[in-house]
Amino acid sequence: MSKGNPPGLDLERLRAYLERERPGLVRGPLGADLVEGGRSNLTYAVTDGTGRWVVRRPPLGHVLATAHDMRREHRVISALRDTAVPVPEAIALCEDEDVLGSPFYVMEFVTGTPYRTAEQLGALGPARTREVVLGLADTLVDLHAVDPEEVGLGDFGRPEGFLERQLRRWGKQLEASRNRELAGIDELREALGKALPPSPAPTVVHGDYRLDNVLIGADDTVEAVLDWEMSTLGDPLTDLGLLMMYSEQRPVPGSPISTTRDAPGHPEPAEIVERYAARSGRDVSALPWYTAFAYFKLAVILEGIHYRYTLGQTLGAGFDRIGQLVPLFVEGGLTTLQEG
Template sequence: MSSSPPPQPSAREVPPPGLDLEKLRSCLDRERPGLVGGPLRAQLIQGGRSNLTYTVTDGAGRWVVRRPPLGHVLATAHDMKREHRVITALHGTAVPVPTPVLLCEDESVLGSPFYVMEFVDGTPYRTAEQLAPLGPERTREAVLSLVDTLVDLHAVDPESVGLADFGRPEGFLDRQLRRWGKQLDASRNRELGGIDELHAALGRALPDSAAPSVIHGDYRLDNVLIGGDDRIKAVLDWEMSTLGDPLTDLGLLAMYSRPIDLPGSPISTTATAAGHPAAAELIERYAERSGRDTSAISWYTAFAWFKLAVILEGIHYRYTLGQTVGAGFDRIGDLVPVFIEHGLTTLQEG
C-alpha cells in the first residue's frame, strides 16, 4: 500500500497466486453492486510478514485485498474477520485506518476468508535509507506522529466502538509472558545464554497493567502509511490487535527506536536515520499526551526484546531445518544474542 503506480495491463497478464480475479469480481458485484466498473487487475504487495496483501484496480478505483497465506493451517493466526472487525470499529475515530469495503467468509471465492478495503496512498518506511530523502526534520515529524497516533488509539473507548469483547485484558501480561516462553521451548535447538535469565527476571518483575485499551500488537513505522505531509494516513496490519496493556505497544515502539548493534543486520530498522527521535523522547511524548504512567516502561521494552528474540530464534530454528528460503536467513541466528543482551540491560536499567 505504498504510493506505487497502479498495475498496468499486459498482453497476457497472470493474476498473482491466491487471487482469482473473476471470482473476486463476481463477489464484489454481488455484495457491492456498482463498485467495480471494469476488468480487474492486481499485484501482490511485497514486504508483508504473514498475510498476503494485494492491490486491485479496475482502472479507476483502487482497493486492497487481504487474505491468509497460501496453505495456512492455523485459522486463529490469520483471522480475517478479526482484522476487518477492528478497522471497521476504528473507522471514524481519530485513528486513521483504511475504509473497509467487504468481508467475505465464503472460502469458495478465494480458498479462504478475505476482506477488501479502500487503497490509501502513502509510504511504509522500512529502513533508514528510505527515510534519508526526507531529511532530519521531516523524519522527526513522521516518527513523532507515530506516537501521537498511538495515543489516539489507546484513547479509544472499546465499548463505544463495539470492541468490549475483543480480548481478555485480565492477566494479559502474565499470559503473554507464558505464551512466548512456550514459543521459546518449541524452538530450542541450541544454548542461548541469558534467555532463561531474561524470561525469569521478567516474570519476577511483572508490573501492574495500566487500564486496558485496544492495542495494535505490532506497532512500528513500517506498519503505517506516511503521506506527503509526513502525517500518518493509515495504520495497517492489525492481525495481532486485541484488548490489553497499552504499554506493550509503547515498549515495542521504544525497542524499534534503538539501533541494532550488528553490522549488516538482516533486520531492517529506521532508528539510525538522521532526525529519528530517541526512545526516551518518544516515551516522554506519549506520557505527556496520554497522561498514562510510563514509569515501568523498561519492563515493557525488555519484554519486547525478549519477544523478538523468541521470534527470531524460531526463524533460525526453521532455517536449520531447511524450512526457509531467501536471503538473510543465515544471519538471523546471530541477532538473537544481541536481542537477549539488550533485554537484560534494559531490565536492569529500570
C-alpha cells in the same frame, strides 16, 4: 501491476466474490502485486484499472495458533473508522476458504509511504523526520484514548491478567516453532515472568506498532495505521515498549529487519517516551519491562518466520537471514531487563 495470479491470490475467484458481495465495485479484470515488506500476513495491491484496493490473507503453510485472524483485523479497522485513529475503510470480509484457500479481507487503498529504512526517512530532512517520528507517538496516544465500549470493542479482549497471558501465549508460540537451541531465550522468558508490572487501565492495543506499519502522507502526518493482526484489549504500554524496541534498533548488515534509527533528525527513544507520557498522562516508569517483553516477542515472531523458511513456506527475499537475528533480540531483552 501484474495480470497473473500472485502466490495465494486467485484473481478470477476474487473478482467473482466481489461482484457477488459488492456489486458495481469492480469494473474490469483485476491485476495484483504482492506488497513486499511484510513478514507475516500476505498483502496484495489490487486494481481493475480504475479503483484500487488491498487484500490481506494469512501466510501460506504453517500458521501459529491464534495468529493471522482476518476477522479480528477487519473488525478493529471497522470500529476505529470514525475515531481520531486513521485507518483504511473496511470493504469486505470473506471467511469462506473455498474462495482463496483461506479467510481474507478487502480494504481501501490508502496513498502514503511506509518508511522502512533510514535512507528513505532521511530523504525528508532532519526537521520533517523528527515530526514524522513524534507524530507516530501522538497517533499511539490517540489510539489508547479510544473508549472500547463506545466503538463496539468492549469484548475485543480479556484485559484481566493480560501481561501474564501474553507472556504465556508467546511462550507457547515459541514452543510451536522451536526446532533448534536458542541460548538465553528461556532465561528471558523466566525473568519477565518474575517481574510482571501492574497494568494501567486497558485500552485497544495495536500489538505491532512501528513506523513501517503506518502510511505517512505528503503532509508528514499518519494517513493510516496498518497490520492490526495482533490487536486486542490490554495494557497500552505494550505498544509503547514495542515502539521503543524498534526505535532503539541500529542497522545490522544484511538484515531484512527495517530500522530508521540512524536517519538525521530521528528523535532519541527517551524523547518519544516523553512525548507519549506528556500527551497521555500515563506513568511510564515500568517501561523497561515492556521493552524487554517486546524483544522477547519479536524474537519469537522471527523464530516462527525462520521455522516457516526451513519448511520452504515463505515468500519474498531476506528470509534466509532471519534466523541469525533471533539471538540479537534475545540479548537485547536480557540487557534491557538488567539495566532497567
